[in-house]
Amino acid sequence: MPTTIQFTGLPTVSAAELTDIICAVQGSSQSQPGTSVQETLQQVYELMQSQVVLSGVGDPNGIVAGMTYQLYWDTLNEQLYVCTTTGTALTAVWTLVSGGGGGGGVNPSTGGYLTYYATTGAVVSGLTPLAAGALITAAGYNQIFVSGNTALTSTAYGKQIVCSGAVNHTVTLPSPVAGSYVDFQILTSSYALYTISPISGTIQGQAFIALGAGESCRLYSDGSNWWIENLVLQPVNMSYNLTNAQSVVTAANPPIQFNQLLFDANGFYNTSTYQFLPRYPGIYSITGAVNSTTSVTGHIHAMISKNGSVVYDNEVPNLQLFPSSMVTGSISMNGINDYAQILCGQSSGSNIALSTDGTTVYFTASRIGLF
Numbered sequence: 001m002p003t004t005i006q007f008t009g010l011p012t013v014s015a016a017e018l019t020d021i022i023c024a025v026q027g028s029s030q031s032q033p034g035t036s037v038q039e040t041l042q043q044v045y046e047l048m049q050s051q052v053v054l055s056g057v058g059d060p061n062g063i064v065a066g067m068t069y070q071l072y073w074d075t076l077n078e079q080l081y082v083c084t085t086t087g088t089a090l091t092a093v094w095t096l097v098s099g100g101g102g103g104g105g106v107n108p109s110t111g112g113y114l115t116y117y118a119t120t121g122a123v124v125s126g127l128t129p130l131a132a133g134a135l136i137t138a139a140g141y142n143q144i145f146v147s148g149n150t151a152l153t154s155t156a157y158g159k160q161i162v163c164s165g166a167v168n169h170t171v172t173l174p175s176p177v178a179g180s181y182v183d184f185q186i187l188t189s190s191y192a193l194y195t196i197s198p199i200s201g202t203i204q205g206q207a208f209i210a211l212g213a214g215e216s217c218r219l220y221s222d223g224s225n226w227w228i229e230n231l232v233l234q235p236v237n238m239s240y241n242l243t244n245a246q247s248v249v250t251a252a253n254p255p256i257q258f259n260q261l262l263f264d265a266n267g268f269y270n271t272s273t274y275q276f277l278p279r280y281p282g283i284y285s286i287t288g289a290v291n292s293t294t295s296v297t298g299h300i301h302a303m304i305s306k307n308g309s310v311v312y313d314n315e316v317p318n319l320q321l322f323p324s325s326m327v328t329g330s331i332s333m334n335g336i337n338d339y340a341q342i343l344c345g346q347s348s349g350s351n352i353a354l355s356t357d358g359t360t361v362y363f364t365a366s367r368i369g370l371f
Helices: 041-052
Strands: 021-026 035-040 053-056 071-074 079-085 093-096 104-106 114-117 135-137 143-146 160-163 169-172 181-186 194-197 209-211 216-221 226-232 237-241 260-264 282-291 300-306 309-316 324-333 340-346 362-369
Touching: 035 041, 041 053, 160 169, 181 194, 209 216, 282 300, 282 340, 300 324, 309 324, 309 340, 324 340
Parallel strands: 053 071, 143 160, 160 181, 169 194
Antiparallel strands: 021 035, 071 079, 079 093, 104 114, 114 135, 135 143, 181 216, 194 209, 216 226, 237 260, 237 362, 282 324, 282 362, 300 309, 300 340
């Protein structure tokens, strides 16, 4: 005869193990008694885990049912949500987990790293000065967030410096140590620039470098100087033609009033001032061409002007029918207030008319490097 033992009569253990076997009734309902089965604690744990931490693609609000304090991981945007109101797929409220002023938390906008906000001016994670409200990371994490003029210390080695803000700022590198590196990611708005300066030595032979929104690089130290690796620059390309009538007075050298857009994704050319004012620093390759519909004697010039001064001039002598000139050159632009124009000069002694066919009088510019 089988021996009957109550559960309470079984021996106890000091700690449960995931391989422990427990009894369960599966499929039980009011209409059927269900089936007696054995399960391991591992199976029970995995079931609970799958119900506590959910996952899916995109924001769970409006599509995922939830209970208060359940978690949901958005695999598309790599963001974490917590259920703050129990409900069905339509009524459950999922709140994006983020840091707050004067506290900390997981901030998805910073890549999921643990972040904190300073409530008073302080020196934290090697940043100085640190204004109240500035976003920083806890020491030991992989990112440091700055939004103002900042002097880094050796705690920045091996980290990514994420720079934000709407005005220009300067970040000073720590003393160079052989084999160390610092990554930079620029997330500024309104084309604000971050100037990166070494406390000693140079950066790729330069006294400093400046980066704009959407740009990044790694600076590697040899112990004396810094060198650029993995540089990512934003492309800048612009091209305009002339289709409006323009008369050029002899010896006046006026800017050509380009009006027909071919491409200028950044919007750096101004059709009112006729200036190309790029908001990313670097070296720009510039080409300008002029063509006259007037047949006269004398010389015609196509010139590149930077900040009102001619830096390249191609003079073509002995004007004939439809005289023309083209000029090409590379100039350095600071990304702040440097601008370029294409000028037309002529020495015929009378006015000449520029071609308005939209193909022979043009202005192109392309960013070709940082320096």
